[in-house]
Amino acid sequence: MYFMISSGVPNFPEYLAAVNVEDVMIAYYDSNMNEPEPRQDWAKEVKKEDLQLCTEHGQMIILYQQMLEVATASFKQHTNQTKGVHIIQELTGYEWDDETEKVTGIKQFGYNGEDFIALDIETETWISSNPQAEITKQIWNAHTNKGFWKNVFATTFPAWSSMYMNYAESFVHRKVPPSVSLLQKTSSSPVSCHATGFYPDRAVMFWRKDGEEIHEDVDHKEILPNHDGTFQMSVDLDISSIGPEDWRRYDCVFQLSGFEDDVVTRLNESITRTNWDKRKTGNDEDRSIPIITAMVVLVVIVTVGVGFAVYKRKKGKSTNLSPVNISDLSERLSPETT
Structure with a gap:
């Protein structure tokens, strides 16, 4: 988790917090917001399924601002810097070693862009990284609650992380089939086979004639992301040399990794969506x-x-x-x- 509190910085939130899992931001909050905001679709699903837990975690993030403000005040006082621009950054989290299953806790502070003070989890003592942090180190060590942070890093954080990772894994490994449509701008334009709403992005799409994949007169478009975390793609077929009687010989095939069945859409004028009047025959x-x-x-x-x-x-x-x-x-x- 990353926290920052600032003073004297115009047009900038006084407090912000970000929660990361595997270097991916899953939630964000700053003092201009009412509550933390999920930043990943799977994190939004967590909020839907366990609103109480997410609310509790959100309240903790909001209330932590008060604790950080106390630290800010002490840093300013102990360094004789009570005026001007000041920024305190805190990084709190843990690293898990898959081979040794060892948990390494991290809790460190930066002050005005420089390392300031950090907690040694094993000895539960504060270590100064800057000469100006000596007074803060002495005071904090005198008031350290022995066993508190060891318990947090050994049990609380791993439990939270495991829960969130389970949600993330189920979301990341999900398989969502697409919605496939045939689109055509004008009567002389290529027919575009468009697939959208699928996940993951490991997919291919192509045109076939009489059951055989074709490459001539075919234009493949790149896979693009949708706003909801799914993807879209399309492949165009030039029909200028294809007579109406031969349309039935062509079909579009969409294949998604993890799905056994292909999505096959036959070239058919009646289901092709256009923005021109099909009642007109010939060129306008x-x-x-x-x-x-x-x-x-x-x-x-x-x-x-x-x-x-x-x-x-x-x-x-x-x-x-x-x-x-x-x-x-x-x-x-x-x-x-x-």
Whole structure:
């Protein structure tokens, strides 16, 4: 566990604490927060399953600020440095030797960026690392509660660590299958086989044709993390040379380490998610040609009709060009647009 308390540092928390397991931060707290915050998904699961225990540990972290403030005051007093910027850092934890099963406790303080004082767990005596810590060492040794820290490092910390590691192991070694979708931006774009929400990241995905993996016209994307600790990946297939009748010959295969069954998704237009209108057939740009042509023809017809009517009126004769007749004529001259 790492603790720090500061004074005279603007725009910075007066107190912060971090809990690490195997050099990975699992919880964080500072004086601007209401309670410690889990930093790993598996730590969040611990909080859900054992809220009381996590609450107790959280309260201990918050209350420890008062103890550290006392240490800060004594450091300042004993070094005659009561003004200005001051930072005290504390590292408390233990190391476990797998071969000897020996537990080595660590409890040491730093003051203003330098080693200051540390506890020898075996003798339960404080050892100064800085000449300025001599007075603090004498006072702390005179008031040391013999047996307290030995018990903490021999029983309390290993029990906590074992519990958290069990949660971490179950979370790290879990297997979560993906949700797989077929995506396509436009009718001429590649079809992307997209898998998301899987864990761990030891996964492969590829396209097959008639049951055989293919590499031509295939673009593999890198595996990316999701915000919840799971992963996502995709592999694109260029379908520009694939006729609609051959789509059924292609499928996307996702394989996750630890799972026996593959996730197979057949190339199928009906299940492909797009942001274009599938009711339209052919290329949208090509379809705009007959529509524009029909509009031009209609404009020409109306223009000619109006001009003819004006010409007739100048001749002293009247004529009616019915809108219905214009519509009928335009439908006969223009291509089918629906």
